[in-house]
Amino acid sequence: MFQSSPEGYYDGILMDIRMPVMGGYEATQVIRELERGDRDLPILAMTADAFAEDVKRALDCGMNAHIAKPIDVREVMRLLDKYIK
Numbered sequence: 001m002f003q004s005s006p007e008g009y010y011d012g013i014l015m016d017i018r019m020p021v022m023g024g025y026e027a028t029q030v031i032r033e034l035e036r037g038d039r040d041l042p043i044l045a046m047t048a049d050a051f052a053e054d055v056k057r058a059l060d061c062g063m064n065a066h067i068a069k070p071i072d073v074r075e076v077m078r079l080l081d082k083y084i085k
Helices: 024-033 052-060 073-083
Strands: 013-016 043-047 065-068
Touching: 013 024, 024 043, 024 052, 043 052, 043 073, 052 065, 065 073
Parallel strands: 013 043, 043 065
Antiparallel strands: none
């Protein structure tokens, strides 16, 4: 969806990690490699994978933050406020 959207359409992405066609880690890497001016938009992982190595993997693949499920709405709002201007 991001790739086919007009540049600047999205302010950020809430990225699920476990998706059927392309996982969140791979999708993030694809987004970061696109030739578009907004490829550095904030990407926040939202996943039940909450071990330290899961957080590290999310950050290493280019995500800005990791939010563990069950979702804490206050934490989501804090991170959105931090990353989206």
